[in-house]
Amino acid sequence: MNVMQTQTATTLAKDPDWWRGAVIYQIYPRSYQDSNGDGVGDLAGIVERLPHIAGLGADAIWISPFFTSPMKDFGYDVSDYCDVDPMFGTLADFDAVVARAHGLGLRVMIDLVLSHTSDQHPWFKESRANRTNPKADWFVWADPKGDGTPPNNWLSIFGGSAWQWDGRREQYYLHNFLTSQPDLNFHCDAVQEALLDAVRFWLERGVDGFRLDTINFYIADKYLRDNPPLPKELRNDSIAPGVNPYNHQLHIFDKNQPENLEFLKKFRAICNPYGAAAVGEVGDAQRGLEIMAEYTSGGDKVQMCYPFEMLQPKRLTAALLADTFARMAKAAPDAWPCWAYSNHDTVRHITRWGLSDAAARAYTTMLVCLRGSLCLYQGEELGLPEADIAFEDLQDPYGIEFWPEFKGRDGCRTPMVWQTDNASGGFSTAKPWLPVTAAHLGLSVAAQDGDASSMLAHYRAALAFRRAHATLRYGSMEGIAATGDLAQFLRVGDETIFCAFNLGDAEAEVVLPGGSWAALGTDLGSQPVGAGTITLGPWQVCLAKKI
Numbered sequence: 001m002n003v004m005q006t007q008t009a010t011t012l013a014k015d016p017d018w019w020r021g022a023v024i025y026q027i028y029p030r031s032y033q034d035s036n037g038d039g040v041g042d043l044a045g046i047v048e049r050l051p052h053i054a055g056l057g058a059d060a061i062w063i064s065p066f067f068t069s070p071m072k073d074f075g076y077d078v079s080d081y082c083d084v085d086p087m088f089g090t091l092a093d094f095d096a097v098v099a100r101a102h103g104l105g106l107r108v109m110i111d112l113v114l115s116h117t118s119d120q121h122p123w124f125k126e127s128r129a130n131r132t133n134p135k136a137d138w139f140v141w142a143d144p145k146g147d148g149t150p151p152n153n154w155l156s157i158f159g160g161s162a163w164q165w166d167g168r169r170e171q172y173y174l175h176n177f178l179t180s181q182p183d184l185n186f187h188c189d190a191v192q193e194a195l196l197d198a199v200r201f202w203l204e205r206g207v208d209g210f211r212l213d214t215i216n217f218y219i220a221d222k223y224l225r226d227n228p229p230l231p232k233e234l235r236n237d238s239i240a241p242g243v244n245p246y247n248h249q250l251h252i253f254d255k256n257q258p259e260n261l262e263f264l265k266k267f268r269a270i271c272n273p274y275g276a277a278a279v280g281e282v283g284d285a286q287r288g289l290e291i292m293a294e295y296t297s298g299g300d301k302v303q304m305c306y307p308f309e310m311l312q313p314k315r316l317t318a319a320l321l322a323d324t325f326a327r328m329a330k331a332a333p334d335a336w337p338c339w340a341y342s343n344h345d346t347v348r349h350i351t352r353w354g355l356s357d358a359a360a361r362a363y364t365t366m367l368v369c370l371r372g373s374l375c376l377y378q379g380e381e382l383g384l385p386e387a388d389i390a391f392e393d394l395q396d397p398y399g400i401e402f403w404p405e406f407k408g409r410d411g412c413r414t415p416m417v418w419q420t421d422n423a424s425g426g427f428s429t430a431k432p433w434l435p436v437t438a439a440h441l442g443l444s445v446a447a448q449d450g451d452a453s454s455m456l457a458h459y460r461a462a463l464a465f466r467r468a469h470a471t472l473r474y475g476s477m478e479g480i481a482a483t484g485d486l487a488q489f490l491r492v493g494d495e496t497i498f499c500a501f502n503l504g505d506a507e508a509e510v511v512l513p514g515g516s517w518a519a520l521g522t523d524l525g526s527q528p529v530g531a532g533t534i535t536l537g538p539w540q541v542c543l544a545k546k547i
Helices: 003-012 043-056 091-103 122-127 189-204 260-274 288-299 318-331 357-369 397-402 455-468 470-474
Strands: 023-027 060-063 080-084 107-112 163-166 171-174 209-212 277-281 304-306 338-340 373-377 476-483 486-492 496-502 508-511 517-519 533-536 541-546
Touching: 023 043, 043 060, 043 091, 043 455, 080 091, 080 189, 091 107, 107 189, 189 260, 260 277, 260 288, 288 304, 288 318, 304 338, 318 476, 318 486, 357 455, 357 486, 357 496, 357 541, 455 470, 470 486, 470 496, 486 508, 496 533, 533 541
Parallel strands: 023 060, 023 373, 060 107, 107 209, 209 277, 277 304, 338 373
Antiparallel strands: 163 171, 476 486, 486 496, 496 541, 508 533, 517 541
């Protein structure tokens, strides 16, 4: 690290509120850039491509897991919390990521998977050996019912029972995901301390924050009570696909336990001296916003959570936007959300919502105007659609389990496309771990860079617009209303900004609030303002500043 980078890193570390209103760019490391020709992305590849993210205008990066792992769930099954899997490089390579990112003015967040480990983790190997070893209670073990069946009716998100029999202890262990991902027992104080030690390890290496995977799964009901059934009319597929029986239960005992709040307070106390921030993934189909309120309240737990309201299969209409913010105002008026349209677990929103180019741009502009922080998923800035992956190319065990009704998550995890002139899009010199679809090659960074009419240019302009107006990052959001396909609201802070979005294929009439207004965001396609009523064409937007 050179002197300039050291000074920048120190400056970056001084602001404990850096996360508020920030734009966070998610990197799926297997698919971002391969530096050594093995077909898999790595940390050195991230270092190489960080200028692209800085040039986009992001404030931070979030790197999905790169820890030592057998990769049954591609890194979300951790076998060593304090080391880098050789597939991705070394701890020195990670240090280089932090140094380069800080030198470019980017914060670094890493993805911590604390609810479960890999079954190859030394902790689990010791725990499963017998019922008397020092780590015997580090995982959730339970005796079978009298007839030998699992201790309760809990289900795994990845299909089937959430309990796996282990002959060594003649007990079942809990796994909310794959059978190779046993759940840690947070009722054991030693487990919490071991995990918090891992948090300290990465803070000392210079990370600026964490994305906390499955934050509401940490603690299970200590009495292991059955979940009640959920009536069909109350089910939705926002967390698990509709074909998964996981949706048939009301998950009040296998997750979302009140004891979790005390652990989050311990976590926050460790992060505070470093100025580090955390965003928690709240996976709950019924109470997501309410849980977000609990986990972000009081200034002593996590700073922000991202709910699934904008990651659902159903398109975010004007009415759904207004309803989401109304529900949040009721359940969590002081909560700080982190909004995202796409990530590594969902079908890319261009495809999921069937968006045209104009529609995608309107949604992007709306995203940067929302109150909260934002997450962008790699390739989103290129307008990438979901890749169509053949069954024989699938890697995701979730997709293999539920094929063909649910095709898994590989379609959003294909390699980033940097150039158009080779079969891997500049990602690798070898055959990529997932195929690069031909539909993506023409949308590469090289193809769009320098084209003022491109989606990439639109994202750069949108992020610059947000950065230029502090009110969009920190101000309140008022007067949220939906009329047909028209969504509108005010952002109020150092200035007052009127935002209106036609989220439909027909014209919409906008009535400006009283007072005088000046147009903003003309490079984002914002329409001119005058007195009275403005007509917005399909997918057009109106941004204006009160004067």
